[in-house]
Amino acid sequence: MTSLTSDDIEDQLDNFIIRKTNDQSSTYVARHKITNNGQRIHEHIPLLVKDILQSRPDADNKGAFSLFNPTELKYRNCLVYGFVAGRGVHNKSFYNYVLDDGTGTIQFCIFAKPREEKIIKCLYSEAKSLIGSVDTQKYEKISATMTRLLGKAMEYIDGSVISPGCNVMLYGRPNHFRDQIKMDVISFTVDNDRSRSLEIAFTENLIDYYQSHST
Amino acid sequence: MSDIEINDPAENFPKYCDFFKYLLVEELVLEPDYRQIHYGKCAVIGRLCAIPDYFKLENVTVPHLPSAYRLPTGAVSLLLLNFSYDNSCTESLANGAYCIMRGEVVLCNVQKPNSPTLTTRGLHEQLLQLEDNDTVRSTFLEKVQKTHKPALSVWHSSRIDQAEELIQRRLEIRLLCN
Numbered sequence: 006m007t008s009l010t011s012d013d014i015e016d017q018l019d020n021f022i023i024r025k026t027n028d029q030s031s032t033y034v035a036r037h038k039i040t041n042n043g044q045r046i047h048e049h050i051p052l053l054v055k056d057i058l059q060s061r062p063d064a065d066n067k068g069a070f071s072l073f074n075p076t077e078l079k080y081r082n083c084l085v086y087g088f089v090a091g092r093g094v095h096n097k098s099f100y101n102y103v104l105d106d107g108t109g110t111i112q113f114c115i116f117a118k119p120r121e122e123k124i125i126k127c128l129y130s131e132a133k134s135l136i137g138s139v140d141t142q143k144y145e146k147i148s149a150t151m152t153r154l155l156g157k158a159m160e161y162i163d164g165s166v167i168s169p170g171c172n173v174m175l176y177g178r179p180n181h182f183r184d185q186i187k188m189d190v191i192s193f194t195v196d197n198d199r200s201r202s203l204e205i206a207f208t209e210n211l212i213d214y215y216q217s218h219s220t
Numbered sequence: 221m222s223d224i225e226i227n228d229p230a231e232n233f234p235k236y237c238d239f240f241k242y243l244l245v246e247e248l249v250l251e252p253d254y255r256q257i258h259y260g261k262c263a264v265i266g267r268l269c270a271i272p273d274y275f276k277l278e279n280v281t282v283p284h285l286p287s288a289y290r291l292p293t294g295a296v297s298l299l300l301l302n303f304s305y306d307n308s309c310t311e312s313l314a315n316g317a318y319c320i321m322r323g324e325v326v327l328c329n330v331q332k333p334n335s336p337t338l339t340t341r342g343l344h345e346q347l348l349q350l351e352d353n354d355t356v357r358s359t360f361l362e363k364v365q366k367t368h369k370p371a372l373s374v375w376h377s378s379r380i381d382q383a384e385e386l387i388q389r390r391l392e393i394r395l396l397c398n
Contacts, residue, residue, distance in 0.1 A: 053393070053396065053397070054239075055397060074396075088240060088263070088322070090239075090240065105239050105240050106239075107239065107240055107241055107242045107263060107390065107393065108239065108241075108393065108397055109239050110238065110239045170376050170378070197378075199379050199380055199381045200381050200382070201380050201381060201382045201383075201385070201386050202382070204386065204389075205382060205385050205386060205389055208389040208390070208392070208393060209389065211393070212389065212392050212393065212396065215396050
């Protein structure tokens with residue numbers, strides 16, 4: 006009997022792999038609330054900037070917005086992913102930037118959180134000071150882990166870490182002011198690594214969502 | 221209200237695209253009619269190709285396109301302007317790296333280096349100034365098509381992984397917008 010080459014084995018293996026069909030894959034379901042008259046108001050819905058710009062405040066539900074693409078859709082909070090294309094005028098209580106997701110541009114603002122910043126900074130220096138204490142060896146590892154964690158936590162709080170050229174994912178709500186739609190950010194993630202996993206995952210969910218909505 | 225319609229020729233001019241629209245290298249390079257080329261900002265995903273004098277961005281295969289339309293990676297390439305390793309925004313951008321370039325589309329005169337660049341709108345304006353004569357216009361267009369090549373004036377660049385998958389998703393998003 007001749008020995009099998011690796012190619013042959015791969016051919017054999019191929020027959021045993023059960024492929025998941027497309028329609029079995031789960032589609033993204035955004036969280037939503039249903040109002041008294043049976044309307045659905047979405048809470049975590051992935052949207053394109055173009056659609057956010059076209060949405061209007063919903064007359065029936067305070068704080069909700071509605072848009073058409075391709076059917077009517079109501080939402081309170083949404084998710085967007087994009088490229089920071091510019092910087093607006095910052096001030097003491099918030100940071101302003103311009104987001105571009107390839108379908109449009111929208112201004113977004115991140116509120117400064119001085120209280121949270123202060124707490125994290127205090128904890129950070131506390132963790133740092135562990136090294137200088139009596140049992141330096143004992144606390145070295147813990148201190149390193151803590152400082153790393155708290156440093157990372159700061160990135161999610163501090164809006165000043167964003168600069169033009171970053172990629173960000175935002176969770177927030179539109180703000181209709183003087184006929185202009187801006188976005189108030191509730192939380193954000195900066196995604197500047199080479200890996201595009203987050204961007205791909207976001208667009209996949211968005212496509213799934215739009216497709217499930219249009220049928 | 222008067223019923224006279226004012227035909228402003230400027231209305232037919234292409235509008236400046238104010239956001240970074242995702243385009244394929246192929247769409248810019250293979251467009252035979254320069255009047256149809258994208259006008260404004262865009263984002264292009266490709267493979268960086270360094271040639272001693274200049275940089276180019278090569279196309280990346282789009283895996284799910286029908287095979288008749290699918291080009292192998294590196295089959296066509298787009299000229300990059302205002303780009304060098306020094307002003308690239310990410311570290312480790314090297315020859316053969318997959319990246320995403322954002323900037324503005326221009327028509328660059330490849331026969332006379334450093335001459336002013338042209339845009340799609342500029343081309344429309346120049347055609348309008350010519351006499352209302354189709355032969356004059358077509359000779360002008362042919363001349364431009366010989367001397368000029370579409371190019372990307374780069375404002376921002378970043379190195380990425382999973383280029384093929386990202387292009388695929390971006391094309392699907394464009395379908396949602398139509």
